[in-house]
Amino acid sequence: MAVIRSVLWKNLNCYHVYGANTNVGKTIVSTAICRSLRRKFPDSKIWYLKPVSTGPLVEADDRHVGNFVTGIQADCLYQFNEPVSPHIAAKDSIDNAPLDSELLESIYSKLSQYADDAPGWALVETAGGVHSPGPSGTSQADLFRPLRLPTILVGDSNLGGISSSISAFESLHVRGYDTSLVLLFANDKYKNHEYLVEYFSKKNVTALSIPAPPEWRPDGGDRQRMAEYYNKLSESAAMEQALSVLKTKHDSRIDNLASMASRASNVIWYPFSQHTSVSASTITTIDSAYGDHFQTLTTPPENSQGPLLNSTFDGSASWWTQGLGHGNPELSLAASYAAGRFGHVMFAGAVHEPALTLAESLLANMRNSRLSRVFYSDNGSTGIEVAVKMALRASAVRNGWDTSVKDLEVIGLKGSYHGDTIGAMDCSEPSVYNKKVTWHSGRGYWFEYPTVQMANGTWTVEIPEALQPELGSSSQYASVNEIFNLSGRQSEPLAHRYRTYIKNVITKLVKDDKRKFGALILEPVVLGAGGMILVDPLFQKLLVDVVRESRDIFEPGRSHAPTNTDWTGLPVIFDEVFTGLYRLGRFSSASFIGAEPDISVHAKLLTGGLIPLCATLASESIFESFLSPEKSDALLHGHSYTAHAVGCTVAEASINSMLTMERNQVWDDFKAQWQDSTGPEIWSMWSRPFVEKLSHDPAVTGVIGLGSVLGITLKDSAGSGYTSSISQDLQSRLVQGKGREWNIHSRSLGNVIYLMSSLTSTKQNIREIEEFVGRAIR
Known part of the structure; x- marks a missing residue:
């Protein structure tokens, strides 16, 4: 797999030379730096690398540097004879233009060779300005971002150069480059x-001016004059200061990275971590992230001059938030635009374009005729609390209950997880997540349910042992598509048994036990933190149907007939924080079970992992429950950052990107291997042969692959569940990387280990990860 690491070696001071514009003197500055390095560090090796050069070979930049600095190595990777922009020169060349990945691989490979022969210095000079296109047409600022080399920016001293220099700096800065020197x-x-010089000093960036080179004269003495210029410049105070800045920046970056884990272990309280097991040696230091990968600090073998950064596949999609890859320039620019236009503005009694546009987009693309209102909060857990407030109030108002009653409960599924705030925790049964939280009281009833997984090559609906007397034994299906063919499965005897079982339970709870319920809350299709459990979609579908049909049980005093979009029985909440927005391959996971919720909650992929934001969508009938002359009857819930303009702008960009990918059929290659004639389009980015092969592994109980999610349940003779430690050995093997140039960071849920790709992951990368996981699991 062509995974490019960020560039960092202890013994190789390496810098990217960018220009604020074309013809600002990048090559002259590079030559001057190389000449100064040769003078100041006579025992160090010095390299100059021009990845792409256009124009006659005799005028090539690497030749210029080599001609005026003795004892260095000057290289060019791709030379095109036409003196035009690289994307034009490459297109017109008889040689094929390199792909972006090939160009990056070539650069990293060359720098690795330099590092093997270091100590020394290396300069990598770009072509043209910051946004000049590379051979493929990609802006260089985006093309070279995976390398994240620290940057020397050559400013523009010409008329208009102040603007172009600042613009170039900002273009690099917003993409995560560190500009070390101007x-x-x-x-x-x-x-x-x-x-x-004054402007950049306020940005804590050193900017230095150096004498301009001599003007060209027709007397033929240019080479001599340039040699004298470089000789004098190399001895100047400005160049002495420049080298000192570059050396200090390099050393301090390494020292800072090396100390971060130790410092963090002393001051940070980590989430979901038992700190008796946390130490500097267990903390992963992340320098940056791009695409599907973190760039993590690694320790080279003793006496080795290996790279200090390793590419680590973000196997948890950073707690399920990543859909469009880390460092996505479109999202970064969207955030920058909104920050510049709005910063943050309060939302109570006001409106701004990003919030309105996002609300309209969400409602339109959910394709749920019930939903008509959008309420903004800041994360999934608080979005769930909003949803529960909405549902319980709606139930209380319709049934004439005192809205201050404390005995209202929810119906849900065992193992559900809806967040870590107090109210969200009360929507889940006591578990390892909440049972030791003093205020947790678990207000609800949680159904056991049948699950789906592939075991030994066969997709199976597994009935828990406790339910088998009522539901029968487990059933096998030809494919996962057949399991999701709910219209076809409605005629199965199992569907009738599901209905009867659900009806009997809720009747007993309400009629016999006198319990009072205000909402049904479900994670559609997959229970995330509960263990990546794929619930039989038919069971969830029928649970929703039976609850809605049970007006006589839940709404005995209701007289008027409902409309098509009115809630009945109980308000139905879908927690799509994890499963929504293409995580499982569709915009809304509600579509998998053919049910439209009255309230749905969306976060995580909503902003592509860039900004915290949550949207709780509700029906008009839910909204109307809060209408009253009394202010106290309003939904009195809000956050200082409600409808954060930056978050809303990024969310709209994220949604548009995902919708565009679907329209452009970006995932068709993934879909093709999963399609058959037995049901609807169910697919995964994880290949069908890989999932089937894993399901046969003797260490594996079962596997699910859906959308970007891969869940592997490992056999544990000591028992299953969140407290199981069986997955730790596999996690360790994945993160060690078996000597590869990359590894895998993963999270486990007890005896379940899961991996998630982003929606932009390539087929090649996914297959390479599959091969790695397949070997590690043995």
């Missing part, structure tokens, strides 16, 4: 250097 020529006419 150099530009002194120009007494425009005096850009005076302004920019």
